[in-house]
Amino acid sequence: MHDFTYHAAGSVTDAAAKAAAGEDAVLMAGGMTLLPTLKQRLAQPSDVVDLAGIAELRGIRVEGGAVTVGAMTTHDTVASSSEVAAAIPALAAVAGHIGDPQVRNRGTIGGSIANNDPAADYPAALVGLGATVCTDRREIAADNFFTGMFETALEEGEIVTSVRFPAPEAAAYMKFPNPASRYAIVGVFVARTTGGGVRVAVTGAASCVYRESAMEAALEGNFSAAALDGMTASADDLNEDIHASAEYRAHLVGVMARRAVAACG
Amino acid sequence: MVGSLGARAGLYECGEVRVHPTGSVTFFTGTHSHGQGHETTFAQIIAERLGVDIDAVEVVHGDTSKIPFGMGTYGSRSLAVGGSALARALDKVETKAKRIAAHLMEASEADIEFADGQFTVAGTDRSVGFGDVALTAYVPHNYPIEELEPGLDETAYYDPANFTFPAGCHVCEVEIDPDTGAVEIVNFAASDDFGNVINPMIVEGQVHGGIVQGVGQALLEGCVYGDDGQLATGSYMDYTMPRADDVPSFTVSTRTTPCPHNPLGVKGCGEAGAIAAPAAVMNAVHHALSARGVSRIDMPATPARVWQALNA
Numbered sequence A: 001m002h003d004f005t006y007h008a009a010g011s012v013t014d015a016a017a018k019a020a021a022g023e024d025a026v027l028m029a030g031g032m033t034l035l036p037t038l039k040q041r042l043a044q045p046s047d048v049v050d051l052a053g054i055a056e057l058r059g060i061r062v063e064g065g066a067v068t069v070g071a072m073t074t075h076d077t078v079a080s081s082s083e084v085a086a087a088i089p090a091l092a093a094v095a096g097h098i099g100d101p102q103v104r105n106r107g108t109i110g111g112s113i114a115n116n117d118p119a120a121d122y123p124a125a126l127v128g129l130g131a132t133v134c135t136d137r138r139e140i141a142a143d144n145f146f147t148g149m150f151e152t153a154l155e156e157g158e159i160v161t162s163v164r165f166p167a168p169e170a171a172a173y174m175k176f177p178n179p180a181s182r183y184a185i186v187g188v189f190v191a192r193t194t195g196g197g198v199r200v201a202v203t204g205a206a207s208c209v210y211r212e213s214a215m216e217a218a219l220e221g222n223f224s225a226a227a228l229d230g231m232t233a234s235a236d237d238l239n240e241d242i243h244a245s246a247e248y249r250a251h252l253v254g255v256m257a258r259r260a261v262a263a264c265g
Numbered sequence B: 001m002v003g004s005l006g007a008r009a010g011l012y013e014c015g016e017v018r019v020h021p022t023g024s025v026t027f028f029t030g031t032h033s034h035g036q037g038h039e040t041t042f043a044q045i046i047a048e049r050l051g052v053d054i055d056a057v058e059v060v061h062g063d064t065s066k067i068p069f070g071m072g073t074y075g076s077r078s079l080a081v082g083g084s085a086l087a088r089a090l091d092k093v094e095t096k097a098k099r100i101a102a103h104l105m106e107a108s109e110a111d112i113e114f115a116d117g118q119f120t121v122a123g124t125d126r127s128v129g130f131g132d133v134a135l136t137a138y139v140p141h142n143y144p145i146e147e148l149e150p151g152l153d154e155t156a157y158y159d160p161a162n163f164t165f166p167a168g169c170h171v172c173e174v175e176i177d178p179d180t181g182a183v184e185i186v187n188f189a190a191s192d193d194f195g196n197v198i199n200p201m202i203v204e205g206q207v208h209g210g211i212v213q214g215v216g217q218a219l220l221e222g223c224v225y226g227d228d229g230q231l232a233t234g235s236y237m238d239y240t241m242p243r244a245d246d247v248p249s250f251t252v253s254t255r256t257t258p259c260p261h262n263p264l265g266v267k268g269c270g271e272a273g274a275i276a277a278p279a280a281v282m283n284a285v286h287h288a289l290s291a292r293g294v295s296r297i298d299m300p301a302t303p304a305r306v307w308q309a310l311n312a
């Protein structure tokens, strides 16, 4: 690990100021991705600004048919929250299937979405539910937040403060895990929104989370697993690695989507 | 034994039993315990044989500044070969201790019987405890010093007369999700003949560990290199180590036919699971897939491979 200066931030404003003052500063949430990156010397920041002490970034609020999750809320807190389980059970399920207990106890929603790993689970929930990402500068619709592999709409020094999820009529997430890492080889989040719309968000399959618009259209007419019979994703731009070919991933998108629709009840 | 097969080496094992003046015992072994529980198994053998408390036995292994030269732990040999060396060293300890006991009780060596830590003159109620004999060996006052060296510290080497032949049967049941290719082991039962079993819980643990390793080989683990020679499975993010939730609860049992040619009547048990499980798992996978016309699939039968075989 290269040398850096550590800063503990007391508030969002304080964190923003400290990050801006550093020559090449990074924010740290639970450090689950950041610290291994530093240890392997894949990054060499001048300053690390720790968000762990900022109380306003933690916690879950349910009001007006929406669940707001603070950026520093851990996966375990979301997974075990009775409020989340009541309002959007599929969201609790997504958090509960991330990694292992150690990862869930330190990893955060803010860190997960800011990192935007192509195989991460939360991006599917955000896009599937049509969530809104709140930062210290603005609000960004999930559809516009995830812009590419490990890329987001966040600007230099912009801090995610929370994510607001509208409660859907029904939603479910189906994940086919990578046998080794347990990240998603393919994860599909399906939601029937209160306005009657349908969202199908796919993670793990491509370089970035995306929506399967053909499946959404098929489900809008007939919200049943049968409506997706025979449908797969196009393998053209899908990931290929030692665990899964593009064709296999394309097939799994169809399987997971049908299972998610069936699980919506 | 292996020398006669052309190995040009004797794969003996060595053990030193050092009885202390207090009657406690230290056993120095050339085999090494890295999780197999030799500290328990060897101590049990010593405690049972000498009638001392198991807490009074210490097993020293792996420290080359202390232990005699040995061959180590491999080939499920530690108990069958190292344990046999221990049994031979204990024979020597008992022989010498009987001579000391005979002297103490002014009896003939041939009349001394040893059981439950007591030396008794056959047919009488005269007896002396193992601890008293140990103390006498090191504080030789009333002692046949002209005929017998003091001390109670014996070393033995054991070169096995033959291999041991554990045998068993492992049965595996799998369910395959044809939509994803994922294989789930829903049942696994194993019955093995390891000869005499010294510690059933340790044996069961060895079989569990072996089966999980075998399941890893059959379904999960594999080193993959890229076309450029770069290892693609360089961390556990890509190399699938078997984990607890990859396997069901196993049903394991043992049947005992003592090994006829070593003093403890024991056979190797460490590798049984790792040897039988891959075959059992792959037979189950093949059986399930043969109904769909698949005649061959290689290890590891990962979901991607199984799905590909089903859709070839």
Ligand SMILES: Cc1cc2nc3c(=O)[nH]c(=O)nc-3n(C[C@H](O)[C@H](O)[C@H](O)COP(=O)(O)OP(=O)(O)OC[C@H]3O[C@@H](n4cnc5c(N)ncnc54)[C@H](O)[C@@H]3O)c2cc1C
Binding pocket: A026, A027, A028, A029, A030, A031, A032, A033, A034, A035, A051, A071, A072, A075, A097, A098, A099, A100, A103, A106, A107, A108, A109, A110, A111, A112, A114, A115, A119, A120, A121, A122, A154, A158, A159, A160, A161, A181, A182, A183, A184
């Ligand atoms: C072994 C292992 C298994 C995992 N398995 C899964 C899995 O199955 N599914 C899954 O989805 N994820 C998985 N993860 C990822 C995990 O869920 C974490 O969420 C992720 O690693 C981010 O960690 P973190 O929250 O501690 O953020 P950090 O590592 O601290 O930060 C990650 C990045 O986000 C930035 N950042 C952090 N917080 C903010 C903020 N509030 N505003 C702006 N930028 C911010 C940091 O600067 C950094 O660049 C796994 C991780 C590990 C180590």
